[in-house]
Amino acid sequence: MPRLLTERTFFRYLKCPDWVWFDAHASGPRALDPLMEALQDDGLVEDVQRALLAGRPDVAEVSAEDVDEAFAQTLAFMRAGRRTIFHGVLVDGHWVGHPDVLERVGGRSLLGDYYYVAADMKRGRALKDEYKFQACFYAELLGRLQGVRPPQGYVITPDGVALTFLVERFEKEYALTLDAIERILSGRRPPHFLTSGCKQSPWFSECRALAKSCDGLSLLNRVWREEAARLEASGVRTVTALAALSANELARRVPAVDPARLERLRDQAVALTERRAIVRERVELPSAEVELYFDVESDPLRDLDYLFGVLAVQGGKETYYRFFAEDATKEEAMWREFLAFVERYPDAPIFHYGAFEADVVRRFAARFGATNAARGILARNLVDLLAKMRPAVLFPLSFYSLKDIASFLGFRWRAEDASGANSVLWFEQWLRMRDAALLEKIFLYNEDDVRATRVLRDWLREHAQT
Numbered sequence: 001m002p003r004l005l006t007e008r009t010f011f012r013y014l015k016c017p018d019w020v021w022f023d024a025h026a027s028g029p030r031a032l033d034p035l036m037e038a039l040q041d042d043g044l045v046e047d048v049q050r051a052l053l054a055g056r057p058d059v060a061e062v063s064a065e066d067v068d069e070a071f072a073q074t075l076a077f078m079r080a081g082r083r084t085i086f087h088g089v090l091v092d093g094h095w096v097g098h099p100d101v102l103e104r105v106g107g108r109s110l111l112g113d114y115y116y117v118a119a120d121m122k123r124g125r126a127l128k129d130e131y132k133f134q135a136c137f138y139a140e141l142l143g144r145l146q147g148v149r150p151p152q153g154y155v156i157t158p159d160g161v162a163l164t165f166l167v168e169r170f171e172k173e174y175a176l177t178l179d180a181i182e183r184i185l186s187g188r189r190p191p192h193f194l195t196s197g198c199k200q201s202p203w204f205s206e207c208r209a210l211a212k213s214c215d216g217l218s219l220l221n222r223v224w225r226e227e228a229a230r231l232e233a234s235g236v237r238t239v240t241a242l243a244a245l246s247a248n249e250l251a252r253r254v255p256a257v258d259p260a261r262l263e264r265l266r267d268q269a270v271a272l273t274e275r276r277a278i279v280r281e282r283v284e285l286p287s288a289e290v291e292l293y294f295d296v297e298s299d300p301l302r303d304l305d306y307l308f309g310v311l312a313v314q315g316g317k318e319t320y321y322r323f324f325a326e327d328a329t330k331e332e333a334m335w336r337e338f339l340a341f342v343e344r345y346p347d348a349p350i351f352h353y354g355a356f357e358a359d360v361v362r363r364f365a366a367r368f369g370a371t372n373a374a375r376g377i378l379a380r381n382l383v384d385l386l387a388k389m390r391p392a393v394l395f396p397l398s399f400y401s402l403k404d405i406a407s408f409l410g411f412r413w414r415a416e417d418a419s420g421a422n423s424v425l426w427f428e429q430w431l432r433m434r435d436a437a438l439l440e441k442i443f444l445y446n447e448d449d450v451r452a453t454r455v456l457r458d459w460l461r462e463h464a465q466t
Helices: 007-015 017-025 034-040 046-053 067-080 129-146 167-186 196-200 204-213 225-233 239-243 247-253 259-274 328-343 356-368 372-381 385-389 402-408 420-433 436-463
Strands: 059-061 084-086 090-092 095-097 101-109 112-121 152-156 162-166 290-299 304-314 317-324 350-352 382-384
Touching (some): 007 167, 007 196, 067 084, 067 090, 067 101, 090 129, 095 129, 112 129, 129 152, 129 162, 129 167, 225 259, 239 259, 247 259, 290 356, 290 420, 304 328, 328 356, 328 372, 350 356, 356 382, 382 385, 385 436
Antiparallel strands (some): 084 101, 090 095, 304 317
């Protein structure tokens, strides 16, 4: 029997082809929390979806949980010409699609003087490739079922904006990817290559173990597949082999790759094999009497940034501050409180890890405004430790998340299941249950994040600023 192929198979293939392989040929798909699946797939929770459909006339909702029954219900709604079908299910052989919305438009089809187009509701506000693959999949399924393939694919943003693209312009990429997926489902194992996308897979431990067992080049942080392929073609097939070569020998063997890039990859291999961090250049970071460490917690399923956490360090004393918004109506008040706080420390650097916090600050300033003083402080004082560190320091790690690096430096989160994804699930649980212990767990997780950021800052001060 052919293995099941759904719209999420495309997402999983793009993140990690071995995810598709393991789901199909190992002990069976590993169950994920439905909210975790939606989080991985850039989806939105059901009440947000319903809000986006509010006010539309003639919305028919597919309620059956069994796939075959849901498909029969969807077909009945389509044949009846219902204007909007919510949570429809489309089936053809081993293909099963779950578009968030099916919308009736004018035109000829097997159904009559109309046909249906499909749309998913996503938190992204731009058309990502994974959205397009899924939309093309829906279009092909609809073509088989109603005799007309919709010419356009659609994605609905959290703002209710419909993003659209022409299916035919993405058809080649879709067909190649579909063919690769079908080959995996039929039994052809894909070449293994460890990437950050593998971390989202429930099979990540197997992916990492496989890479380690062969000492594969994909263990190198941020190595490109093309770079690894060129190294392998030159006879350098393992991290250990790469670490043993000089920069001159690498440049001679692999002339198609920039020598400086080869030297960096070699140094990364040395860091991995010797289990030590390598400082390649000095890291310039500001110092001040007061230093702030900043981290944001968000619920992408609701397009909500609900917690700003700040660790203030002065004279060796640490104080944690939190600014919380339980729903979107409280975000502006949270922002105002946060701005008033940072205005108290106009000369304090605000350290964070990665671009996300700065992006959130820019979005909030655009939505809710800020005083000139606050704008100046944020523009002047935000310091992305990842951006400063990445060109200068090589850690003996395949991935450079804050949790990976701070754990290597000896920091431990208090929650054993601490992760950004789990914090979203905790918040969703808190919204349902209003359990104070869950909310406190989120606050402790955020506090640990800012303390981990300080651990990295202190390490850089000691090892990369002398």
